[in-house]
Amino acid sequence: MENKIDNIKEEINNYLNQEKNVKEDWIEDNHPIDIAEALSELEASEINNFTKLLETEDLADIFEESEKDLQIDILKSKSSQEIIDIFSHMAADDITDILGLLTIQKRKELLRHMKQDDALVVKNLLGYDKESAGGIMTTEYLLLNKNLTTTEALKKIKNIAPDTEIIDTIYVSDDRKKLVGSVDLRDILSSDDDKILEELMDDNIVKVTADVDQEIVAQQVAKYDLTVIPVINKNDILIGIITVDDIIDVIEAENTEDLYKMHGVDEEERSDTTLLQSVKSRLPWMFINLATAFLATFTVAIFEDVISQVVALAAAMPIVAGMGGNAGTQTLSIVIRGIALGEIDFKDNWMLLFKEAMVGIINGAATGLVTGFILYLMYGNYYLGIIIFFAMILNLLIAGMFGFLIPLSLQSLGIDPALASAIFLTTVTDVFGFFVFLGLARTFLIHLI
Amino acid sequence: MENKIDNIKEEINNYLNQEKNVKEDWIEDNHPIDIAEALSELEASEINNFTKLLETEDLADIFEESEKDLQIDILKSKSSQEIIDIFSHMAADDITDILGLLTIQKRKELLRHMKQDDALVVKNLLGYDKESAGGIMTTEYLLLNKNLTTTEALKKIKNIAPDTEIIDTIYVSDDRKKLVGSVDLRDILSSDDDKILEELMDDNIVKVTADVDQEIVAQQVAKYDLTVIPVINKNDILIGIITVDDIIDVIEAENTEDLYKMHGVDEEERSDTTLLQSVKSRLPWMFINLATAFLATFTVAIFEDVISQVVALAAAMPIVAGMGGNAGTQTLSIVIRGIALGEIDFKDNWMLLFKEAMVGIINGAATGLVTGFILYLMYGNYYLGIIIFFAMILNLLIAGMFGFLIPLSLQSLGIDPALASAIFLTTVTDVFGFFVFLGLARTFLIHLI
Incomplete structure (x- = not known):
């Protein structure tokens, strides 16, 4: 290449x-x-x-x-x-x-x-x-009256063809110029007797109005396997078409945007962006991340007296934070893709939230058990093991729920569901994770010293 | 809907x-x-x-x-x-x-x-x-000999049309059945005099062999704005076509896969996967993450004596880890999208690595300065501020370099560049970040107590 x-x-x-x-x-x-x-x-x-x-x-x-x-x-x-x-x-x-x-x-x-x-x-x-x-959309489409015969239509198509983007789908309008259907060129070509277009056309076509978001248009094109989708105005009059090559660009752009926004990268950045532009694109997000990271620092600072007495807690902190962040990002990835593909079904929300919470509890218990056992081996204190076991369950429960709730809340506020969601999420899991873990440690401090 | x-x-x-x-x-x-x-x-x-x-x-x-x-x-x-x-x-x-x-x-x-x-x-x-x-690929295509006239071709097309997937692109073969070009149906329709197909055809067509990975096929279709791409065997004989609707499915599947793999989610998982399947899909990754998180824990454990003397270090740890992880994931997102879109140019690798390292140093210095100042205000010790300033620069430098190197290394090993890359990356930034931060703290311990 x-x-x-x-x-x-x-x-x-x-x-x-x-x-x-x-x-x-x-x-x-x-x-x-x-x-x-x-x-x-x-x-x-x-x-x-x-x-x-x-x-x-x-x-x-x-x-x-x-x-x-x-x-x-x-x-x-x-x-x-x-x-x-x-x-x-x-x-x-x-x-x-x-x-x-x-x-x-x-x-x-x-x-x-x-x-x-x-x-x-x-x-x-x-x-x-x-x-x-x-x-x-573009305006180079083929629109013919429904009363034309296939012979008349073919003649018109021959004349117009060089100026249109798409020729295998011909749109059909009624006498009041309303879009009423579409005919495949193949059906016109292979119809022997002279039918009128209305007889050949498919009157059940997928169409969008001009104000529809391009992401929704892309979902429709992908779902119905279209190569072109007509755009109509409020009076059902054809005003343009969108071809599949532009839809692919939309899909790739939206995918880039989702991944970038999730992790705090400006949507305009590419691998060949200059150093200065890259710094400009990423630094603001780094400062937002810094502000949220300080929330975790303040949380830990509340428990400095506990840590000073049981330093093992400091060593276990990266596990609490890392596992919570990772579990939450798993959920986040699934929800963001589900929204992008139009698969998330809002009426099932509470069921899905419940499922994510359950996955969190189960995975928290499984990994918490192993973590607790290893920490017990490292420090010879089984209270430490029990504390991290419960802290992991609670943190992964919270991680699953927030991994689900953050993108859906952003969406219901009319904000892109991916926007900085990973940053918000790790803040929640860090702050909550440290609070639970160090809070439990303070409660049972007498057994840890 | x-x-x-x-x-x-x-x-x-x-x-x-x-x-x-x-x-x-x-x-x-x-x-x-x-x-x-x-x-x-x-x-x-x-x-x-x-x-x-x-x-x-x-x-x-x-x-x-x-x-x-x-x-x-x-x-x-x-x-x-x-x-x-x-x-x-x-x-x-x-x-x-x-x-x-x-x-x-x-x-x-x-x-x-x-x-x-x-x-x-x-x-x-x-x-x-x-x-x-x-x-x-599918095998329902239109292939005609290059010596056919447009009239002959049109007659054949009328007969075959109902059985093909695509009718507006007609492939052209020579007498030895080799694929030599393609003709647009519109050109056949609007050609008045009786030309042979060879005169009308475009002999510079984008094609792929059957063994090419679907992701590369999708890149070609997206790049050249195709609605269909021919598949040939080693002897240049047409054996199938791939239509754009299948390409859209490939693009969406690859995008889902990239995001999922990056964060350790099984590619089969969807928002409607059952609880048990979700646990099965995510738990193995949680254990991998746990293993890597313990590396961070062992790193911190080496410095327990330092932390027990300066507990403020424990409070600052989430910032080192969080900022490094976030900066690295920014780079990771850009590189993974760059690879997916075929934009990463391997000969420019060293330049890009240098750029990511520089972005890391600059963003590390900018956020490190603010962090150092706030920690100085919190604890009244300016050595603590200076230490975190340098730790942030070094950690974000490493984060940028590994965010770039991890996916490219995975790719050059023939592994999906997205595979668990976020998990590997945060391990590197956690371990290295803690090592640098706590190592500096030990070196200057006398000024921190």
């Missing part, structure tokens, strides 16, 4: 001296996304020299597949008219995304230069929340 | 008393997957009564969309001949998945009853690793 990109990088530099037909062959032989990837590793001047030589259509293909940073670099070197030319080969949703990267002034200038119809479509798309169905 | 499933559950029971045409309308009005979801909440006898009344084709549609448990329940109530009838409406890859759930004896019996051709295809598919391209 890497070699491929390196080769392309080298070839891009050779490309500048090639004959026209060699250039055309080279462009055809390499995927726009591979070229975009290679370009992103080159200097601004090299990028500029290369893009100047490309046909606008080829440049548009590469441009569409580029990362944000490269897109901005390319746009910087182009005039407004050149940008408009690139746009003329791009889908409305991709143009909208690009405009979102620019200053309002530049955006307005480009919209002024665009064809009025196109500008209207793009302006409309710009109005939707970026993470909603409207924000990721 | 829930109401929908509840409605269907109710209607399934009414369904038993309906007229034939009412039944047919009802089946058409409800998505097979919604019916499957409702069925999975019913009793075995209700499921049996319902499935008995269905046309085989409708049953096959519902069966395909069912969860494993429901599929097994349905199969139990059917004779071999009935199962074969259901299979006749299903794609080869789905049949293969079902057979994988059965005992070898039952599997052989069903294969004996199947049409010889179909049985051969399925036997072949059964031979591939479940998580490889071969294991998730």
Whole structure:
């Protein structure tokens, strides 16, 4: 994989001296996304020299597949008219995304230069929340009237096909322009007699309104195995479609976001983020973690007199904290994935909470027994063993319950259920774990000394 | 969403008393997957009564969309001949998945009853690793010779279309049956003059061999925005295709697996797993975590004499452990996502390791400064503050480096990079963090008392 990109990088530099037909062959032989990837590793001047030589259509293909940073670099070197030319080969949703990267002034200038119809479509798309169905939909769909015959439909499809994103699903509207169904192209192709579309169409289609969150859209597409999902307005009129390649991007982005947020990493960070950006992304979370860690410190500080008399307690503390944190994060992982996949069923909440509590008690008892026995062997005091046994049961019970309650509470507050949940959780298990363990130790202090 | 499933559950029971045409309308009005979801909440006898009344084709549609448990329940109530009838409406890859759930004896019996051709295809598919391209591919594709004209091609497509999974991408082979390109149906439809396929086809297609891991296949599909990817054998002959709906399932499964494995949860566990299964899934990991937590305990035990003289150290321990664990998990999250998305670039490894080390030093210094100051205020000893300041820098440096090295080392050993990585990591940060912190405390003990 890497070699491929390196080769392309080298070839891009050779490309500048090639004959026209060699250039055309080279462009055809390499995927726009591979070229975009290679370009992103080159200097601004090299990028500029290369893009100047490309046909606008080829440049548009590469441009569409580029990362944000490269897109901005390319746009910087182009005039407004050149940008408009690139746009003329791009889908409305991709143009909208690009405009979102620019200053309002530049955006307005480009919209002024665009064809009025196109500008209207793009302006409309710009109005939707970026993470909603409207924000990721495109307007290049096939919509035909339900009274068309298959022959008429096929003729229309042939004409429109080059301009749409998806051709194997054709949407069907009634005379009042309402979306009433969809037909597979295969059914139109293989229908011999001249049926009207209404007879062939599936009138039970999965659709979303423009304001639906992209995560919900992705769940619908995944659940019903769709390659495209229609977006309608409040009057049931088709206003766009979302294709499965964009849905995959949504799924990957949401997955990254969940894992990152859970552990306090900014959702924009990638493995190639610069040092300064990484520090900026992670340091705020480190300070939040520090604030919560001090809660654990204050808890321990309350019991300093006990620890000074039984130092073995300090040695056992990492077990209480570690096991509680780990058990809670197990539950947390399951609940966060369950929410992301739309599997968590709210009416079963109390049953699930009860189950997590029970898992905590059982696992706490099992590991607590072993821990108690080892500590007894280490320090020769069986009270210490009994105390940690009960502390583990209580801590893992709390860990299971909070691993379940934290993400669901965040969600019911309208906050992302993954947000810093691991940080909150370990605070709860640390504070509670130390409190129970050291509290029990104080109660039975006379047997420990 | 829930109401929908509840409605269907109710209607399934009414369904038993309906007229034939009412039944047919009802089946058409409800998505097979919604019916499957409702069925999975019913009793075995209700499921049996319902499935008995269905046309085989409708049953096959519902069966395909069912969860494993429901599929097994349905199969139990059917004779071999009935199962074969259901299979006749299903794609080869789905049949293969079902057979994988059965005992070898039952599997052989069903294969004996199947049409010889179909049985051969399925036997072949059964031979591939479940998580490889071969294991998730299907054999219902469109392959045409490159010398066919568009008119000839269109005629063939019309005939074959009902039996394929994907119709908008047509694969093209040469006379020796090698896969040489693909044509979009739209290009065939909109080509006016009678071109041969070779002229229209794209000969630069992304393809995989059958042994490629499903995660890599998913990365390719996501990268190149594909709706289908061809699978070839060593001789470049097309042997199957993988459709994007299966790729979405792979992506979601791999994402669940990564998050689970990272935190020590069995990949099979779901939010609706029973109590006993959950304990069985998580307890082994809790014991692994316990073993590693004891390493931290032994480390602290070495310094018991120091702690007994300066109990404030015990109170500061949760900060050292918590901050190190959190910083390391930030790095871990980024590296695991980077590997999953194919973004981590191995030649840049040393640069990235250096960056993570630097982030650790900077964030350690920033949070260490604040921690040192607060501890100074709490205990009035500025040596304690200075010690924790340096301990935090060293611990976060180690955390960043191991958060990076653990997943990459696991990967280079051929082990899933996410496997228990959070557990290993917190062990490293706990043991090292305590060792540095308490070690520094011992060195400067005279200033702390």
